[in-house]
Amino acid sequence: MLVGIDAGTGAKRWQTPAADLTGCGSTPVDGQVVCFGYDRVIVGYDLTTGDATRTPTTWFPFAIATLDDRVYVAEGDIESDDVRVHAGTLADPDAYWSRAFDMGALWEDPLFDALDVSHGQGVFTLGADIAGFDLASGKPTWTTTRDRCTDADATSGALLVRARTGCGGDEVTGSDLLDRTGRTIATSNSGVAQTLSIDLPTDDTVPVLLGDSGYDRRTGSLLWTYSGLISAPRETDATTGTAAAIFGDVALLQDTDAHNTTGLDLRTGHRLWRTDTTRFGTILGWDGHTIVLSDYTGLWAIDPRTGALSWDIPFLAVNTDTEALTGFGQLAAHGEGHYTYASAQTIIGLRPLRH
Numbered sequence: 001m002l003v004g005i006d007a008g009t010g011a012k013r014w015q016t017p018a019a020d021l022t023g024c025g026s027t028p029v030d031g032q033v034v035c036f037g038y039d040r041v042i043v044g045y046d047l048t049t050g051d052a053t054r055t056p057t058t059w060f061p062f063a064i065a066t067l068d069d070r071v072y073v074a075e076g077d078i079e080s081d082d083v084r085v086h087a088g089t090l091a092d093p094d095a096y097w098s099r100a101f102d103m104g105a106l107w108e109d110p111l112f113d114a115l116d117v118s119h120g121q122g123v124f125t126l127g128a129d130i131a132g133f134d135l136a137s138g139k140p141t142w143t144t145t146r147d148r149c150t151d152a153d154a155t156s157g158a159l160l161v162r163a164r165t166g167c168g169g170d171e172v173t174g175s176d177l178l179d180r181t182g183r184t185i186a187t188s189n190s191g192v193a194q195t196l197s198i199d200l201p202t203d204d205t206v207p208v209l210l211g212d213s214g215y216d217r218r219t220g221s222l223l224w225t226y227s228g229l230i231s232a233p234r235e236t237d238a239t240t241g242t243a244a245a246i247f248g249d250v251a252l253l254q255d256t257d258a259h260n261t262t263g264l265d266l267r268t269g270h271r272l273w274r275t276d277t278t279r280f281g282t283i284l285g286w287d288g289h290t291i292v293l294s295d296y297t298g299l300w301a302i303d304p305r306t307g308a309l310s311w312d313i314p315f316l317a318v319n320t321d322t323e324a325l326t327g328f329g330q331l332a333a334h335g336e337g338h339y340t341y342a343s344a345q346t347i348i349g350l351r352p353l354r355h
Helices: none
Strands: 002-005 012-016 021-024 032-037 041-046 052-056 061-067 070-077 082-088 097-101 122-126 129-133 140-145 150-155 159-165 172-178 184-188 198-201 208-210 213-215 222-225 243-248 250-255 260-265 270-276 282-286 291-294 298-302 309-314 330-335 338-342 347-350
Touching: 021 061, 032 061, 082 122, 097 129, 159 208, 172 208, 184 208, 184 213, 198 282, 243 282, 282 330, 291 330
Parallel strands: 198 243
Antiparallel strands: 002 012, 021 032, 032 041, 041 052, 061 070, 070 082, 082 097, 122 129, 129 140, 150 159, 159 172, 172 184, 208 213, 213 222, 243 250, 250 260, 260 270, 282 291, 291 298, 298 309, 330 338, 338 347
């Protein structure tokens, strides 16, 4: 069942059957949430009414992505390396282009994030195979591999960050930065990889993180190095990256071993602030001004440039039932300090207090 909720009042606007959905695009297209199921149908749900529009296909879709007015669908037999990506609309899913890719994986592999179209280029990942493609034409632009010795993630500026790991384990041996042509424009031999839960730089003038340094997204030039990007626990020889998220031109660093959180100016590599804490939580998002985090006790927000606490809401202050509100929920930011938070059993709306 799919339910539409008024973000301002919490009132239920509509409810519609949504059985057997496998995945949905992250952003609406033409006022509709676009999804797919294993019944070979692409379906859109109108955000205002909940009405469903179904487009039958002959495909076996396994991944979907949405951007602006386009719907991107990956389909085919992945275990036979017989797959295609289509770009189109809800009514005509291959209206713009269709491209075949000589790639494959196992059906048991995670496929929900096989398509990425949100970083300036298309990135298609199946098993050990990764391919870049032009969003407008579908033309393949580069290919690389991701095996037990490498991992890779797309980032803004049509870039790919590829972390190299020791083939006998998980130890990181370095990182590479690939541009939209697949060319390596920067290499770091630092023994850490930065794992970002949210990656929202202002634009391509904000450096990208490789290991303990910041690199120019456009040229790959080394700009600065900051030792706080590496956490080195005293009781082990292991090192880990501390960068947890990027908001605008600030990186939020969480060092759970040193028990501190830091705001790092990405343009200069200088520390903006540091707070000693044992409360780290899950980073849920931001509204362009404040970062919202959660743990099992509640929600709180901080200013990324100062580290100052903006507000703190214990779950028990909202509902004394300990099961009603829990951590690990989903947050939507609506602007001007308005949010919706959905946990397993309860949805709440937040708005600024007026004095």
